[in-house]
Amino acid sequence: MSQKKYTVQDSPFIVPTTDGKIIKEHFGNTTDGNSEISIAHMVAPAGWSEPFQTPEFDEYTFIIKGKKQFIIEEDTVILEAGQSIKIEKNTRVQYSNPFTEACEYIAICTPAFSIDLVNREA
Template sequence: MVRKIEGATRIPVPGGKTIDEYVGRVNSGDERISIAHMKAPAGWEEPAQTPEFAEYTLVLSGTVLVEHDGGVTEVGAGQAFGCEPGERIRYSAGPEGAEYVAVCLPAFAPEAARRED
């Protein structure tokens, strides 16, 4: 069945980052996948996490820094990265901030992110 999604739902998060979910548990009720447009200001960072979902991210502008067991990977505009479930990662934005699209399989849920305190 074809479904048109009229717009996103803004999901509030601390630290100045915006999350506009188009597909997922909040906006479309879909638990299989989530697709969200994110904007993170310069210097934004979040706690480390070990998510229960795979995450694929396409960076539209700026830089996303991904800290992982192998070091830090810098991902710039026009590049993408993927993380498998169970990998410990920590995201932050570069000095110019970042705009990106994240896809999670299954859909993102705060408890499934398993963020550290």
């Protein structure tokens, strides 16, 4: 019998958070040990923000619903549903949702997201 050449993910790893953000990692370090890529479904509540960080991975974000703000070095970028962005590794960035509705999005990191590679500022 041949080995399956696909994986259906219906029980993603739910990353514990303290800021109201929902993170469901479908593929990546914590879910299947894949350090090359991570794919996560996220919901950032209204008013959410993270500290500035300079990740050692490329991050792609696709907005499903709502809006998300990115401060990328000196630029402020706001994305809406249907838009996407790639932020190159070693770029200082801050992610936030200063808006009144939750933002639902997909984040893809290459190599995979790791707390050891994100370099969040205190």
